Amino acid sequence: MMVRDATGEDWPAIWSFMRAIVAAGETFPYDQEMNEMQAREIWLSHAPARTVVAVEPDHTIAGSAKMGPNHGGPGAHVASASFMVDPSRQGKGAGRALCEHALEWARSEGYRAMQFNAVAESNTQAVALYRSLGFEVLATIPEGFRHPTKGYVGLHVMHRRL
Amino acid sequence: MMVRDATGEDWPAIWSFMRAIVAAGETFPYDQEMNEMQAREIWLSHAPARTVVAVEPDHTIAGSAKMGPNHGGPGAHVASASFMVDPSRQGKGAGRALCEHALEWARSEGYRAMQFNAVAESNTQAVALYRSLGFEVLATIPEGFRHPTKGYVGLHVMHRRL
Numbered sequence: 555m556m557v558r559d560a561t562g563e564d565w566p567a568i569w570s571f572m573r574a575i576v577a578a579g580e581t582f583p584y585d586q587e588m589n590e591m592q593a594r595e596i597w598l599s600h601a602p603a604r605t606v607v608a609v610e611p612d613h614t615i616a617g618s619a620k621m622g623p624n625h626g627g628p629g630a631h632v633a634s635a636s637f638m639v640d641p642s643r644q645g646k647g648a649g650r651a652l653c654e655h656a657l658e659w660a661r662s663e664g665y666r667a668m669q670f671n672a673v674a675e676s677n678t679q680a681v682a683l684y685r686s687l688g689f690e691v692l693a694t695i696p697e698g699f700r701h702p703t704k705g706y707v708g709l710h711v712m713h714r715r716l
Numbered sequence: 717m718m719v720r721d722a723t724g725e726d727w728p729a730i731w732s733f734m735r736a737i738v739a740a741g742e743t744f745p746y747d748q749e750m751n752e753m754q755a756r757e758i759w760l761s762h763a764p765a766r767t768v769v770a771v772e773p774d775h776t777i778a779g780s781a782k783m784g785p786n787h788g789g790p791g792a793h794v795a796s797a798s799f800m801v802d803p804s805r806q807g808k809g810a811g812r813a814l815c816e817h818a819l820e821w822a823r824s825e826g827y828r829a830m831q832f833n834a835v836a837e838s839n840t841q842a843v844a845l846y847r848s849l850g851f852e853v854l855a856t857i858p859e860g861f862r863h864p865t866k867g868y869v870g871l872h873v874m875h876r877r878l
Binding site for chain 1: 791857871
């Protein structure tokens with residue numbers, strides 16, 4: 555699984571799964587009604603942030619990640635990142651490849667830690683992946699996420715030093 | 717201390733202290749170099765978010781707050797808020813008035829909780845105020861804030877149910 559910088563030409567492929575992931579409302583705290591322009595504005599980052607795609611050997615885009623400073627100024631030495639994997643391409647390692655890539659990038663850019671602000675605790679697959687890569691749950695916002703079928707669940711703040 | 721909605725006409729007064737607060741880099745994780753247009757874009761909110769000012773009896777603007785959803789979609793039922801008080805007008809209750817106002821507003825809008833994402837633990841006055849209003853520290857991001865004289869200090873995530 556190769557990970558490379560995303561370009562404008564990758565957007566239609568990214569949107570094809572991002573649209574479904576956002577509309578499902580099971581994992582991302584994004585407005586489920588967001589339109590394509592808003593989604594593109596949120597997802598395709600500009601420096602110092604960055605957006606990448608995970609590409610399968612047959613050139614299919616299996617997932618995407620964005621990464622950058624979690625806060626500005628005196629908080630800009632801690633990175634954050636978000637990951638989306640095409641639901642039809644799950645289980646092939648795209649999520650892990652993207653997360654490992656983000657960690658390496660953040661380390662090489664001199665960030666001191668990486669933090670995820672909003673990981674739904676019901677998203678057990680993502681929580682397990684992040685834990686396996688050294689993240690720990692620093693806090694769980696009680697009832698911070700409203701899952702469409704599970705109701706209010708906790709929202710983890712996850713962190714690891716780099 | 718009266719709290720009312722901010723208007724465009726309040727901006728010069730807000731910027732007069734916001735500029736100094738941001739440049740000092742002691743409390744807000746904002747880019748210290750931000751210019752007036754960027755600051756205005758960040759601070760003057762649009763619905764569903766909202767910006768208010770605290771006004772003294774002589775009509776002086778002593779502080780300002782912005783408040784709104786902390787996340788979108790499935791996370792939009794938790795509010796967040798930020799507060800700035802003119803350093804030359806501290807100790808007159810503007811911070812408390814703004815925070816109480818934000819809590820009442822969030823409650824009336826149906827939010828279930830309020831969360832602050834980035835409270836520098838060195839900002840003991842703010843931490844004490846928030847605790848006195850029912851907030852607790854859910855987590856402290858280790859070394860999450862780089863204070864100009866104290867070096868790396870923790871960054872609190874604070875929360876209270878409404």
